[in-house]
Amino acid sequence: MTAETHQRRWVPGVEARAGKFPGPSLIGDLMAIQRQHGWLPREELEALSRHRRRPLYEIEGLVSFYPHFRTEPPATVTVGLCHDLTCWLGGSDARSAAVRDAYAGDDDVEVTEISCPGRCDIAPAATVNDRPCRTSEVPELVSVSTKATTNGGTDLGTVSSLMSYRPDGDWPNDPYRDGEQRYASLRALLAGEVTAEDVIATLQRSGLRGMGGAGFPTGKKWELTRAAEGPIKYVICNADESEPGTFKDRQLLAEQPHLVLEGMLMGMVAIGAEQGWVFIRHEYGPEEAVLEAEIANLHQLGLLGDDVLGSGKRLSLEIFTSPGGYILGEETALIECMEGHRGEPRNKPPFPGNFGLWGRPTLMNSVETFAHVPIIVARGDAWWQEQGRGESTGLKFFAVSGHIARPGVYCVPMGTTVGELIDLAGGVAGGAELGAVQPGGASSNFIGPEHLDTPLDFGTLADAGSMLGSGAMVVLKQGTNTLAAATNVLRFFRNESCGKCVPCRAGSTKAHDLLADALSNGGELDESRQDRLRELEVVMRKSSICGLGQVALGPVISVLDQPARD
Numbered sequence: 001m002t003a004e005t006h007q008r009r010w011v012p013g014v015e016a017r018a019g020k021f022p023g024p025s026l027i028g029d030l031m032a033i034q035r036q037h038g039w040l041p042r043e044e045l046e047a048l049s050r051h052r053r054r055p056l057y058e059i060e061g062l063v064s065f066y067p068h069f070r071t072e073p074p075a076t077v078t079v080g081l082c083h084d085l086t087c088w089l090g091g092s093d094a095r096s097a098a099v100r101d102a103y104a105g106d107d108d109v110e111v112t113e114i115s116c117p118g119r120c121d122i123a124p125a126a127t128v129n130d131r132p133c134r135t136s137e138v139p140e141l142v143s144v145s146t147k148a149t150t151n152g153g154t155d156l157g158t159v160s161s162l163m164s165y166r167p168d169g170d171w172p173n174d175p176y177r178d179g180e181q182r183y184a185s186l187r188a189l190l191a192g193e194v195t196a197e198d199v200i201a202t203l204q205r206s207g208l209r210g211m212g213g214a215g216f217p218t219g220k221k222w223e224l225t226r227a228a229e230g231p232i233k234y235v236i237c238n239a240d241e242s243e244p245g246t247f248k249d250r251q252l253l254a255e256q257p258h259l260v261l262e263g264m265l266m267g268m269v270a271i272g273a274e275q276g277w278v279f280i281r282h283e284y285g286p287e288e289a290v291l292e293a294e295i296a297n298l299h300q301l302g303l304l305g306d307d308v309l310g311s312g313k314r315l316s317l318e319i320f321t322s323p324g325g326y327i328l329g330e331e332t333a334l335i336e337c338m339e340g341h342r343g344e345p346r347n348k349p350p351f352p353g354n355f356g357l358w359g360r361p362t363l364m365n366s367v368e369t370f371a372h373v374p375i376i377v378a379r380g381d382a383w384w385q386e387q388g389r390g391e392s393t394g395l396k397f398f399a400v401s402g403h404i405a406r407p408g409v410y411c412v413p414m415g416t417t418v419g420e421l422i423d424l425a426g427g428v429a430g431g432a433e434l435g436a437v438q439p440g441g442a443s444s445n446f447i448g449p450e451h452l453d454t455p456l457d458f459g460t461l462a463d464a465g466s467m468l469g470s471g472a473m474v475v476l477k478q479g480t481n482t483l484a485a486a487t488n489v490l491r492f493f494r495n496e497s498c499g500k501c502v503p504c505r506a507g508s509t510k511a512h513d514l515l516a517d518a519l520s521n522g523g524e525l526d527e528s529r530q531d532r533l534r535e536l537e538v539v540m541r542k543s544s545i546c547g548l549g550q551v552a553l554g555p556v557i558s559v560l561d562q563p564a565r566d
Helices: 003-010 013-017 026-037 042-052 056-065 085-089 092-102 135-150 184-191 196-206 218-227 248-255 257-271 285-300 331-338 367-379 381-386 418-424 458-463 482-496 502-520 527-543 547-551 554-560
Strands: 077-082 109-114 125-128 131-134 234-239 275-280 316-321 362-366 395-402 408-413 434-438 472-477
Touching: 026 042, 026 056, 026 316, 042 056, 077 092, 077 135, 085 092, 085 395, 085 472, 085 482, 092 109, 092 135, 125 135, 131 135, 184 257, 184 367, 196 218, 196 257, 196 367, 196 381, 218 257, 218 362, 234 257, 234 331, 234 367, 248 257, 248 285, 248 367, 248 395, 257 275, 257 285, 257 316, 257 362, 257 367, 275 285, 275 331, 285 316, 331 362, 362 367, 367 381, 395 418, 408 418, 418 434, 418 472, 434 482, 482 502, 482 547, 482 554, 502 527, 502 547, 527 547, 527 554
Parallel strands: 077 109, 234 275, 234 362, 275 316, 395 472
Antiparallel strands: 077 125, 125 131, 395 408, 434 472
8 A cells, every 4th residue: 555545545635635633533532531431331422423423333443442441331449450471470360369359249349450551660560440559559549449439539649659760869861950941952942053953963973762662763763754745744752651561651751751842842843843742551640640730831931832932833742642552552553543543553664754643744752762852962962972881872761670679760871781780770689599581571582691791782682682672671580480471471462462463363362372271281382382382483573564463472482492592
């Protein structure tokens, strides 16, 4: 399918030709209905169908695709229990069983299993009416929720106690100290003290790469999108980190919203966009509130509006709350969601930089990538390069969880070794020996203790047989069943597959069945089953449309190959 025919398919004709954004997304309408009612009553869907002039079956298809939507009234209290990797390492199976037993037969409390809510630092994690908490805190919050509902309110407030992992002093990527005027790099760009070309050239010389997992050169992406044809362009911050073990972007949103939004606004000015969105997962309610407050502050500062600081530029920022699903972390699936469709990845090319949201050139970067832009422009590309170790350049945020003494978010020089980061986080919990590490999130391959001296960087981790990925280190102590851990990871990918392509949908299910059967029968995989798993991995890696299917079996194969590394 060419870009031209793709545009005819997805862009509403009249408004697209007029160069206008086609209005609020259908997803936004559904989220608003659910916020009002707690679920999606059929009569509301029928009214929406008439208002939007979209067939009811199409709307119902959207509702069935996204896990956050409910078609039945919820119980008074809904408890969500996470069983993904970090929580599983923290004993979620036993603790969740205790919660289920405690509320068995209680019609006012619904206990469900949820996908990773991005709270791996407090594993095993849970939610109570969407408020994140430790599983051990569930009874107290259920009681509070029940009383709040009885008294006519369900607002449980924010979770301020979970929002600070700042090391001693300030984060090293923040150029602004207490009392200093923020947004200096953006102000300089708007005032013409630096040009868009200067900003892009600085980013290219700095070597900054995308920190969401793909690692594409940031300056090059900005340059390509700036050069793309068309008068209307958009910028999106992908804040939909949903992979088990990954929560660094959550912390940046909580503590550095000014840097994230400044980087976004600089990207908008640099490529010639007027409209930007932060696409944030619905589980990040407290962080979304922080962003909303900072956007309001930007309006007060005159940095958003029709004539920003008298520059003649119009800049607008909005928040788009995700209806759920790990697949939405893939950039084209995210765009499909924003357009009001099922979040299924597009075939590429065309790439979003040329044909993105509503067929317009769209710049999309991750939270961390945008957060690094202001200091690189302020202090220069040479300064940024000097922050790294050895051949590495810049700074890197990592979320560290699992069997670790001090789980949390750490900002270290790129090129810091695996062992140094583990030591910074207090070492393996309980003084145990290290068994294995996933250095780049659930999609990265397991590596053993022999790689403690491996620098954390794109190339060095690839050489070690893994990847930097999403910047999420999950630590496993010696004696952990790594095959069971890898099976848990595969279970997550199987559950989160959008189902669009057969290799991912069928392959992940078949592979998980093979592994689950082996684990239930002693945990041994005979040669025949290993061969079948390796064949499935090759097929999925080479023929899946997006990264989910391409990497889903990698962690399993890395465990099977472990003896070869020892």
